[in-house]
Amino acid sequence: MSIASVRGFNDILPGETELWRHIEETAWSVFRTYGFSEIKLPIVEKTELFLRSIGETTDIVEKEMYTFTDRHGDSIALRPEGTAPAVRAYIERKLYTAPVTRLYYTGPMFRYERPQKGRYRQFYQLGAEVFGDESPRADAETISMLMRYFGKLGVEGAALQINSLGDRNCRPAYKEKLYNYLKERTGDLCENCLKRIDANPLRALDCKVPGCMEATRNAPSILESLCEPCEAHFNEVRRFLSLYGVTPVLNPRMVRGLDYYTRTTFEITADTGLGSQNAVAAGGRYDSLVSELGGPDTPCFGFAVGIERLALIMKGGAPRKPLTVFIALGDEAARKGIELVSAWREAGIRVVEDFSTGALKNRMKKADRLSADFVVILGENELRTGTVTIKDMKKAEQADVEWQRAAVVISGGNRG
């Protein structure tokens, strides 16, 4: 058998890339109006970066990272997510000399998981991070930016859930409370939850095993255990979200799989098209991460969007510029064609010339299969009169058009 791609590593083919490009360009055009600048980050980082940011007991670090030793003996890893590298760059390149830094990035991430629809070992995220802004308005504005972006893409059925995980003042106390609560019910918990009860009891909250759901039904809620500043922050986030016209669903059981989150966390899920891998975007606040990684005290907020998943739930495709197929009949027409086609391309028009010489019928057929919007024919008759025949393939109408006017027609300028 011929060599196949590695499991979970896909080619994004023509026909899909148009939509991908549209997704990324729309993100860029929306995010930049909020003051974001693009940053290009490496795909490989020192393994330690992820251990210290994502957390050593998370699933991502424990069983999903592509980690290996390079020729020098250093342990390096393919990045499983984008926030940690962004934070590393922020600190290393001293981007904190600006009062607020807003970064946008896109690219592949890697996790060794069992592939499924919407879940691949190499997958693409686009993300944005706001550095140095502690205001709840930053949370609300960034979330609303994301919702606006989804709206612009025509995404339907996307639901926003938010929660607050507290901070280093109130979360330890809550953890303790929850730990004690769970300890009294160890008989009802699944094996998995028993294992994580010590390392991260919060994870038991979103376990889907019936016994665990039952056991945690009346568990203490994080939202009732927030310290005053955290509670105030969360209330402000919600107040400003509503001013932006965004109405989230409160989900006090939503726990993120990365350790660095503090206070606000959120998740956007799709109701169709994704099966159980239905999280399209997620993010939150991480006020301690920059300092924990050796940078100055810097409150941050960010999110990431899964591009494959977004592409799967997008109803409309990418907007498409008209395509023209140019057919020259005879040598003289071909020579004139070079001039005409060059000029059209100069004007930004998409033109493909059919270089074959068979029956016009077959050449028309070929143009049709290329989904041409227009076919332009230049033959002896047209050469004599200084025109081209332009056929509108969708309307099945054609007309003789003077050379200078042809560009207007095939650029779609006068289509109804």
Add this chain to the structure above:
RNA sequence: GUGGACGUGGCUCAACGGUUAGAGCACUGGACUGUGACUCCGGGGGUUGGGGGUUCGAAUCCCCUCGUCCACCCCA
């Protein structure tokens, strides 16, 4: 990592263990050397995912392996 379903021309799918594995769509040539989608006629295309086994005989049954999908897990 666990459990399950499924892998047959480019695509969607047929074929009870029994001739040379078929059909539709697609492709290609012609009817029709200046007009696509419709029609008619012809043509090419398969190591039945891969490997091993059972059998006189395997697409079909068994084992292994690879892959896709679904659920769990987890997450974007």
